[in-house]
Amino acid sequence: MTSTRPLSLVTGGSSGIGFELAAQFAEHGYDVAISGRSERVFASADRLTKLGVEAYAYQGDAATFEGVEGFWEFTLSQGRPVAAAALNVGIGRGGAFVDNTLEDEFAIIAVNITGTVHMAKRVVQHMVRNGDGKILIVSSVSATTPTPFETVYGPSKAFGYSFAESIREELRGTGVSVTALLPGATNSDFHANAGMGDTKYGDNSWKNDKTEVARQGFEALMNGEDHVVGGDEATKQVVIDNRTIPEAVKAAHHAKGARPNQRR
Numbered sequence: 001m002t003s004t005r006p007l008s009l010v011t012g013g014s015s016g017i018g019f020e021l022a023a024q025f026a027e028h029g030y031d032v033a034i035s036g037r038s039e040r041v042f043a044s045a046d047r048l049t050k051l052g053v054e055a056y057a058y059q060g061d062a063a064t065f066e067g068v069e070g071f072w073e074f075t076l077s078q079g080r081p082v083a084a085a086a087l088n089v090g091i092g093r094g095g096a097f098v099d100n101t102l103e104d105e106f107a108i109i110a111v112n113i114t115g116t117v118h119m120a121k122r123v124v125q126h127m128v129r130n131g132d133g134k135i136l137i138v139s140s141v142s143a144t145t146p147t148p149f150e151t152v153y154g155p156s157k158a159f160g161y162s163f164a165e166s167i168r169e170e171l172r173g174t175g176v177s178v179t180a181l182l183p184g185a186t187n188s189d190f191h192a193n194a195g196m197g198d199t200k201y202g203d204n205s206w207k208n209d210k211t212e213v214a215r216q217g218f219e220a221l222m223n224g225e226d227h228v229v230g231g232d233e234a235t236k237q238v239v240i241d242n243r244t245i246p247e248a249v250k251a252a253h254h255a256k257g258a259r260p261n262q263r264r
Helices: 015-028 041-047 065-074 103-129 153-170 208-224 233-243 247-258
Strands: 007-009 032-038 057-059 082-087 133-138 174-185 226-229
Touching: 007 015, 007 057, 007 065, 007 103, 007 153, 015 041, 015 082, 015 133, 015 153, 015 208, 015 226, 032 041, 032 065, 041 057, 041 133, 065 103, 082 103, 082 208, 103 133, 103 153, 133 208, 153 174, 153 226, 208 226
Parallel strands: 007 032, 007 082, 032 057, 082 133, 133 174, 174 226
Antiparallel strands: none
């Protein structure tokens, strides 16, 4: 029997903010389709079903056309329109640009930019045809500052923020809303996975709680807000300050936290 609950989609839903966003959808009565690169995605889907909904897991590489398209087709195979989508998947790589491999830099672009555009194209066209839908694009506070020692990551997230704002305006009046979520530093595995364990950002003890960040993002999405900064008041103030602080000053500040071998 096909579920009568609305269907949501979360890319990168195996862990971190992505899983917490999926949990928000589940807690508010949505079935959830989640994607992930590793087999962990199946265990995460099992956890979501304990919240009383259907959860559908897809293992695929978001850096590839096949991985993105495969997840979209898998989601459609559930036989229902997609009512809400969180385009969350994202990767980073710490270290100096001069040292990192070109393959690492291209991987960031493939996931954070190409993959986001690919999935957004499918979701937007689907929702506009249906005249209804909500889209959350997960950017970052890093979108508001230069990010030395995360040299490609920050610009990729700036793309995501601008992309979300652009689509939002285009879709005005269609019944489809777009919201950008800009998390600050969050207590997930992101920086560890980015090879930044020896930096200030590698220390999770001072970061925002991922569950609260996801809650803020979900609430903003449901309310049709333009964007929301995910985190505490200090994090929100950083984004306000970044509107007026010179780029060189912001770059120097970010470098202190992201430079390798500087963890305190």
